Amino acid sequence: MTVAFLAIPLVGLLTKASWSTLWSDLTTPVAVDALKLSLVCSLWATGLSLVLGVPLAWVLARTRLPGRNLVRALTTLPMVLPPVVGGVALLLAFGRDGLLGRFLYDWFGIQLTFSTAGAVLAETFVAMPFLIITVEAALRSMDGRYEEAAANLGAGRWTTFRRVTLPIISPSLVAGTALTWARALGEFGATITFAGDIQGRTQTLPLAVYLALQDDEHVAIALSLALLAVSVVVLVSLRGRWLGAVSS
């Protein structure tokens, strides 16, 4: 029954799709702009998450820095926060009148709201915690003796990380990255609140679906199918690994 509960909406999506007009629906200007923008923003968000998130995960797992627990709680917060609340928070921090945003605007003329960079920021905010959690769990559960052995053999920290740690945690890292990417791709609430809904600039796939629902329902369904297809591919390729298991 649980499976039916989860499956029926997806079946509904597949059956209500207008298969004959699918290609023309997916090639309308709104759809093409949304597909391109979503791809660009989600890849940037994933990249930023890797660059910022992996070092943080390493610090949380490997060091004894004071305040680690607080940091860990903070990094998990965007996962539980309702996305639109995240958007409001980002607005208050990075909007033109925001805590930090006012300096960005007054000193550098940078406005993050209503910009593609803003959409990337919103997606990174909600998606990065997934990567941090996955990588930290993998680092914690791996056998630390490999790293010790490398150190004993004279390898520096970075070399150890690059040639010993990374290969060991790579399944979890890949899984975490895929999950982060999927989460960034599907982000709606924070994006629409912080970056607005500008076609070609901030109107990512989920926003385009929301818009199309009122306008061209079959376009909305076609775009939803595109998102569904991506999600299925990600999940199938992960094959249950994203729960943080590490293969040794």
Next chain:
Amino acid sequence: MTNPFSSSTRSHRRVAAVLALAALATAAACGNSSTATSTTATTGTTATTAALSGTITVSAASSLTGAFGTLGTMFQSAHPGTTVSFNFGSSGTLATQIEQGAPADVFASASTQDMTPVQHAGDIAGTPVIFARNSLEIVVKPGNPLGIHSLAGLDKAGVVAICVKTAPCGFTADQALAKAHVTIPTSKVTLGQDVDSTLAEVTTGDADAAIVYVTNAKSVGTLGVGVPIPTAQNVPTSYPIATVKTTTNKALSQAWIAYVLSPTGQAVLRQASFLPAH
């Protein structure tokens, strides 16, 4: 001494309790059934005050949030025992909801363009009546820092918030821009799902201007400044109201519509800066 809690007494008490509960439940259910007790006609609300009861859901355009909220409170105090709940949103969305069977009793749209398809789909009882009119106005940041004084001046704005084209405020804004021969590049337009969220882009967000209704501009307070649009470029819109065919409380629905059309209702709408229906 006999045991007051002997088993036969206990079972008698139990039966009595169950009967009492059943009686209460039946009384409550009878009290809530509205159709049996209301016998109102469409006009003359005062004579039928005692007969109105029950609940209705009014699906109304989001520009009516303030005025209908006030009217709802007034109506419910004038008719104790009635409840008027509101479902505010973009008229286009509301129309779709009703066509797909959403349980609304009254539909108040911000344009006849959204009411007509619902009528054609056979979901409206009777004929819609126009109860108010509205037109467009630009709202900019407090103090109008960019010096926008007309639709043409919107090219000074970095980002302009406009409603989606399926909302009345959206398609009338598009018409007004066409009338004024102004084109705003797509990369500068952020779309709001309804007029309230469009306005919020300026009042709480970073948009430089928004094209909303006169009623929104008049209620913005210190959060923004209204820039009027001249009649030659402006596009007025008429608000129709009608009872939905699948209403479960026809009398209360019609009483609500009559209240909106009454001098009291019209006074509240006038105060919110709506134009008279004519």
